[in-house]
Amino acid sequence: MTFGDILRTAWSNLTRRKVRTSLTSLGVTVGIFTIVVMLSLGVGVQRVIQQQFDAIGLENVVVQPRDAERNPYTRYVRPEREVVISPAKIAEWQQRPDIVSVTPIVDVNESISKRLVLPGDATATIAVGVDPGVGINNPFETPPTALAGVLRPTKDGEIVISQRALRRLGLTAEVNNLIGQEVQLVMETPRGESQSFDYTLVGVSSADNNLVALTPNDSIALKAWWFNEPDLLATEGYDYALIRAKDLNVARQLTNELRTQRFRVQSVETVLELASKIFLVINIMLGSVGGLALFVATIGIMNTMIMAIYERTREIGTLKAIGASRGNIRTLFMTEAGMIGFFGGVVGLLGGWGTGRILNRFALAYLEQEQVPIRGDFFYIPPWLIALALGFGLVVGIIAGLYPAARAARLDPIKALRHE
Amino acid sequence: MGQASSLIRTTNLQRTYQMGKNTVQALAGVDLEIERGTFVALVGPSGSGKSTLLNVIGGLDRPSSGEVWVDDLELGRAPDKKLVSFRRDRVGFIFQSFNLLPTNQAWENVALPLMLAGRGRSERRKRAEHLLDQVGLGDRADHRPAELSGGQQQRVAIARALANDPVLILADEPTGNLDSRTGRDVLLLMQRLVREQQVTLLMVTHDMNAASYADRIVHMRDGVIEQIEIVERTAEAVA
Numbered sequence: 001m002t003f004g005d006i007l008r009t010a011w012s013n014l015t016r017r018k019v020r021t022s023l024t025s026l027g028v029t030v031g032i033f034t035i036v037v038m039l040s041l042g043v044g045v046q047r048v049i050q051q052q053f054d055a056i057g058l059e060n061v062v063v064q065p066r067d068a069e070r071n072p073y074t075r076y077v078r079p080e081r082e083v084v085i086s087p088a089k090i091a092e093w094q095q096r097p098d099i100v101s102v103t104p105i106v107d108v109n110e111s112i113s114k115r116l117v118l119p120g121d122a123t124a125t126i127a128v129g130v131d132p133g134v135g136i137n138n139p140f141e142t143p144p145t146a147l148a149g150v151l152r153p154t155k156d157g158e159i160v161i162s163q164r165a166l167r168r169l170g171l172t173a174e175v176n177n178l179i180g181q182e183v184q185l186v187m188e189t190p191r192g193e194s195q196s197f198d199y200t201l202v203g204v205s206s207a208d209n210n211l212v213a214l215t216p217n218d219s220i221a222l223k224a225w226w227f228n229e230p231d232l233l234a235t236e237g238y239d240y241a242l243i244r245a246k247d248l249n250v251a252r253q254l255t256n257e258l259r260t261q262r263f264r265v266q267s268v269e270t271v272l273e274l275a276s277k278i279f280l281v282i283n284i285m286l287g288s289v290g291g292l293a294l295f296v297a298t299i300g301i302m303n304t305m306i307m308a309i310y311e312r313t314r315e316i317g318t319l320k321a322i323g324a325s326r327g328n329i330r331t332l333f334m335t336e337a338g339m340i341g342f343f344g345g346v347v348g349l350l351g352g353w354g355t356g357r358i359l360n361r362f363a364l365a366y367l368e369q370e371q372v373p374i375r376g377d378f379f380y381i382p383p384w385l386i387a388l389a390l391g392f393g394l395v396v397g398i399i400a401g402l403y404p405a406a407r408a409a410r411l412d413p414i415k416a417l418r419h420e
Numbered sequence: 421m422g423q424a425s426s427l428i429r430t431t432n433l434q435r436t437y438q439m440g441k442n443t444v445q446a447l448a449g450v451d452l453e454i455e456r457g458t459f460v461a462l463v464g465p466s467g468s469g470k471s472t473l474l475n476v477i478g479g480l481d482r483p484s485s486g487e488v489w490v491d492d493l494e495l496g497r498a499p500d501k502k503l504v505s506f507r508r509d510r511v512g513f514i515f516q517s518f519n520l521l522p523t524n525q526a527w528e529n530v531a532l533p534l535m536l537a538g539r540g541r542s543e544r545r546k547r548a549e550h551l552l553d554q555v556g557l558g559d560r561a562d563h564r565p566a567e568l569s570g571g572q573q574q575r576v577a578i579a580r581a582l583a584n585d586p587v588l589i590l591a592d593e594p595t596g597n598l599d600s601r602t603g604r605d606v607l608l609l610m611q612r613l614v615r616e617q618q619v620t621l622l623m624v625t626h627d628m629n630a631a632s633y634a635d636r637i638v639h640m641r642d643g644v645i646e647q648i649e650i651v652e653r654t655a656e657a658v659a
Contacts, residue, residue: 001535001537002536002538002540004541005535005541012524014525015523016522016523153515205500239446315519315521317519318515318519318521319532319536320480320507320531321478321480321507321513321515322507322512322513322532322536322580323504323505323507323509323511323533323536323537323584324504324508324536325501326504327499327503327534352575361562403624413480414475414480414481417515417519
C-alpha cells in the first residue's frame, strides 16, 4: 500500500462515522485549544514586556558608586564613597570601542531646597526638584515629550522646565515663545545663606511634575554650593552613569567587569532574566492544563479506535484474507488515530488563534481606556507553537492508536471473518 | 511427482483444535490432489472439515501435521510473510456474505488486492473496469456496495478475486446468501471464468445443486475425504 492509499483509506473510514470522529477529535481540540491560548498568552505578554524593555534599551547598564561601610563614627554623616565615578572614569569608558555612549548623572536630593524664580518678579517663585534623568523610563507611563525646544539641556547654563512648573510660575504664553527666557534657581540653606544660579530656558517638557532638568555640571555646582565643597566632583564623582553598550553581550560582560571593580551595577537584562524565569514557570503550569486535557483525549481516541476495530472485525479479516499484512493493518489504524488527533489539533489551533484575536482586542480596548501606553499582541502565536500544536495533536493520536492498531493487526483472519 | 498438472496436493493433512478440554480433529488425514484449471466443489455436512481444508489451502490456517503444497509452496512450513504474499498475489477469495468494503466504490473493491500489492491508482482503475466488464457490471464501477443487489455484490467480489490474476480461487459458500436464480447466475459465471481463464476454483458448499456445476465433487465427512465424484456433462448442458 502506498502512503497515498493509506491516507485515502483512513480518510474514507473516518468519514463514514462523522459524528463519532468529530466528537473524538473534539477532545484533542479542547486540549490543543487550551495549550494554544495559554501559551500564546504567555509568549505574547512576555513579548510585549520585552518590547517595553527593548524601548528602554537592554544594552543599557546603570553604574552607581558604592558607599563605604558605615561605622558608629560615620553613621550620621554623609557616607564616604568606596569607588567614585570620576570625570576621568567617564572619559575612560567613553574611549572604549565597545561602549556607544556614557551619560553621567547627578542626583540633587530633594532635601536640598531650591526655588525657581523669574528674575524681576518677586511673586513668581515655586519650589522645584532636579530631574536626574536616569535614562530608564517607567514602561507603564507615557514618557514625557518636548513641547518646545529640547527635552534635556545640552550646554551648561541651560535649563528645561516642565509645562506645569511654568504655568505655576505664571508663564502661560505659548510655549514656543518662552524659549530663551531667563530663570533663576535660588538655594537657601537652613543656616540662612542663599545663592542664585542663572539659566536660559531651552525646552519645555510635557512631564506632569515640578522638576527641572540641568546638565550634570550645573547639578554638581548646586550640590557643591549646598555642601560647601567646591571640589565635590573630584571627591565624590557623579551619582550614576548610564552606559550604553554596543550590544547585549558587551552589556553582560561590562556588568561583571564593573562589579569586580566594586561598582554597583544594574542592567535591565538582569530584571528580564528573572521575568523570563517567572514566565517559564507560568507557561509550564498553563501548558499542563492543556496536557491534562490531551491525556483525556488520548483515552477518548483509544476508546473510539477499539470500538471501530470491533465494528470492522469482519472487514479486517477480509483484508487479511486477500493479502493485507499485519503491518498494513497496523499502519491503517494508526493513521486513522493520527488523523483524528491531527484534525483535533488543527481545529484547536484555529480556535485558539481566533480566541486570542478576540481577547487581544478586549485587552487593548481596556488598556486604551485606562490610558496605559502599552500596545502589542498579547496572544502571540510563534511558528514553534503552530508546529507544537499540530505535532502534539498528531502524536496524541498516534500514541492513542498504538494499542488498538496492534490489536487489529493481531486478529486471527479466520475468527475475524466469522465475526458478526 | 506430477507437479506439472496438479496445483494442489495434500498428504496426510491433519488439523486439530483445542476446544476447552476437548481436542477436535477437523482434518484427520486428508490426501487430495487437484489439477490446474478445474472447478472443484467441496461438500459435506457441517463439521466435516471442508471449511478448515479451504482455509489451510488458502494459507489462512496452518495444518497440525502433514503437507499442503499449492503451486511450488509448502504452506505448512512457509513463514508468515510468505503466506501474506501468497494470499495477496496468487489466491482469490470469495465469501458467503461478499465482504465488500462499504465505503469503497465497486471498482475500488475490485482493485483492493492491487492496492495491497502497491500498484498505482490509474493502473488499478483500468484493471478493475476490465474485470467489472467481464462479470457484467461495467456500468456499476462507481457504485457503492449498498447500491448494488446481492447478486451484483457477489459478482464484484468475484471480480476482486480475479484482480491479482490468481492461480487459485477459493469460494466459501458463494451462493449461500443468494436466492436460487442469482445463485445460478453466479455459479455459471464462475464456471465460465474457470474455463476461459484456466484458473483453478475450489468451492465449499453444502448445496448439492451448487456442487453440480463443478467438474469434481469432493465429499468430506469427519475430517476425511469420503469420495471424489467426477461430474459428467455434455457441453450443451452447461450452456
